[in-house]
Amino acid sequence: MRRWLAGRTLRGRLIAGLVTLLALACAGVGIATYAVLSHTLLGQLDFQLQAAGGRYAACMEQNGDHDDPLRPPGTPKLDCNHAPGLGPGTFGARLDDHAVTNWGVIGGSAPLSAADKAKLAALPPDGRFYTRDLGSLHGDYRLTAIRGRDDDVLITGLPLSEMQSTLRQVEMAELVAFSAALVLTGLLGTGLVRWSLRPLRRVAATATRVTQLPLASGEVELSDRVPDTNPRTEVGQVGLAFNRMLGHVAGALARRAASEARLRRFAADASHELRTPLAAIRGYAELALRHPGPVPDDIGHALSRVEAESARMSVLVDELLLLAQLDAGRPLAREPVDVTRLAIDVTSDARAATPGHRWLLELPDEPVMVPGDEHRLHQVLANLLSNAAKHTPPGSTVTTRLTTASADGAGTVTLEVTDDGPGIPPGLLPTLFERFVRGDSARTHTTTGATSTGLGLAIVHAVTTAHHGTVTVTSRRGQTRFTITLPQLAGAPAEPDPATHGS
Numbered sequence: 001m002r003r004w005l006a007g008r009t010l011r012g013r014l015i016a017g018l019v020t021l022l023a024l025a026c027a028g029v030g031i032a033t034y035a036v037l038s039h040t041l042l043g044q045l046d047f048q049l050q051a052a053g054g055r056y057a058a059c060m061e062q063n064g065d066h067d068d069p070l071r072p073p074g075t076p077k078l079d080c081n082h083a084p085g086l087g088p089g090t091f092g093a094r095l096d097d098h099a100v101t102n103w104g105v106i107g108g109s110a111p112l113s114a115a116d117k118a119k120l121a122a123l124p125p126d127g128r129f130y131t132r133d134l135g136s137l138h139g140d141y142r143l144t145a146i147r148g149r150d151d152d153v154l155i156t157g158l159p160l161s162e163m164q165s166t167l168r169q170v171e172m173a174e175l176v177a178f179s180a181a182l183v184l185t186g187l188l189g190t191g192l193v194r195w196s197l198r199p200l201r202r203v204a205a206t207a208t209r210v211t212q213l214p215l216a217s218g219e220v221e222l223s224d225r226v227p228d229t230n231p232r233t234e235v236g237q238v239g240l241a242f243n244r245m246l247g248h249v250a251g252a253l254a255r256r257a258a259s260e261a262r263l264r265r266f267a268a269d270a271s272h273e274l275r276t277p278l279a280a281i282r283g284y285a286e287l288a289l290r291h292p293g294p295v296p297d298d299i300g301h302a303l304s305r306v307e308a309e310s311a312r313m314s315v316l317v318d319e320l321l322l323l324a325q326l327d328a329g330r331p332l333a334r335e336p337v338d339v340t341r342l343a344i345d346v347t348s349d350a351r352a353a354t355p356g357h358r359w360l361l362e363l364p365d366e367p368v369m370v371p372g373d374e375h376r377l378h379q380v381l382a383n384l385l386s387n388a389a390k391h392t393p394p395g396s397t398v399t400t401r402l403t404t405a406s407a408d409g410a411g412t413v414t415l416e417v418t419d420d421g422p423g424i425p426p427g428l429l430p431t432l433f434e435r436f437v438r439g440d441s442a443r444t445h446t447t448t449g450a451t452s453t454g455l456g457l458a459i460v461h462a463v464t465t466a467h468h469g470t471v472t473v474t475s476r477r478g479q480t481r482f483t484i485t486l487p488q489l490a491g492a493p494a495e496p497d498p499a500t501h502g503s
Helices: 002-006 010-052 055-062 114-121 161-196 198-211 234-289 297-327 339-353 374-390 426-431 456-466
Strands: 091-096 099-105 129-134 139-147 153-159 335-338 358-364 369-372 397-407 410-419 470-476 479-487 498-502
Touching: 010 129, 010 139, 010 153, 010 161, 055 091, 055 153, 091 114, 091 139, 099 114, 114 129, 139 161, 161 198, 198 234, 234 297, 297 456, 335 339, 335 374, 339 358, 339 374, 339 397, 339 410, 369 374, 369 479, 374 397, 374 410, 374 456, 374 479, 426 470, 456 470, 456 479
Parallel strands: 358 397
Antiparallel strands: 091 099, 091 153, 129 139, 139 153, 335 369, 358 498, 397 410, 410 479, 470 479
8 A cells, every 4th residue: 555655646645545534434434333223223122022021932832732720721712923012023932841842923934944943942041132043934033032831931033134124224325325425525525635736736837947947057047936825834835945945046046157157257368368478478489499599408498398388378278268158158150061071181180190090980971061160070079089099009099980860850960989998987987078187097198298188078068069969978998989969961961871991
């Protein structure tokens, strides 16, 4: 029952509980009524038997063949069937020396079987009342036995058939009445429970609308509130608490949105401000290195390091500025982009930059087009290939695979970059696309000496999301796969046969 109730709604449990309680109450009333009525009717029968006092059996005894000293000779026999106070169906019997000598039923007659005679003979003559099943008389009888004048036993009985018939009628009446009450209670209770839970459904509807809001963006108005806020009711108390919670959440979201906006503005402003001094530093370093006179080796090395680090900082500043722009929701260009040509170009650049790796291309026969910003998509693929080159040893194979698919009339483009390197630690996977997350300790650097800024995969995720796409990663030792899914350009062919190109 507990498991059944656990799988039901609150409305169902309330209705089931209401009907169950009413059923138990009806059962209790019915049992009590039946017991009281049965006891009352049985008491009435016992009173009638007590009033009869064995007169029917005594009458049959006086009509017997032996001489009765109290009856004068020639006196006619008595009409025992019309004795006062004895109704139809009254049973009488006389026992002499534990043997039935006379018996009769007012208004009827039937032979007694040996089993019934044995039951009558076993009755104690103590004037108490007993119930026995007399099969010869077709039913139960209420019997009492007393001592006669000549030490015989006089038995008087009344049938229980009328009482049992009355009890059966009461049973049927109670069954019909209680069943109708249960059905009516179920129908009315369903309506009452539905009406009573209507405020709670409004709370659930408000909560559902709130869950459908883009709360992660932070820039959202929580204007929905529960209308039922009567503090005198339980549902009103829940509504008040829920509204207070929504107010706190709205305040927290507003503070978070303001903090993120300030952070984005700071990142954008700092990136803009850092561009000029970094360009100046690089320019002066290049100018010093081009000095026509001799430059000491240590000074030349220092200037080379200044130029390299300023170049790296310029890249970092550009990436921070791009992420700040994407966080601010600045739209990207929306023009047809040939992803096939993009994959070929980026893979060629990666092969030229890292010739120690084996670069494979698996492309369809026809060009694959997507709507988007070609420069940013180029940056996404370049980051993935650069990431694979940095974190896999020389001789590793990096495969770029491009496929298309169609579902529900909308085409999708899937771009996969797979390498056979050492893999990414499982603990790093959940935060891999967050900013400044590095996997240098897990995957081997190449000899290029390049250092990751920790923003490459964050840019991959941000740009892909801005193109209404998704990016996922799976990794184990010997296979790391980044999968980017983008919407295909409307009207472009889908599901062409792939062709494999290697270098």
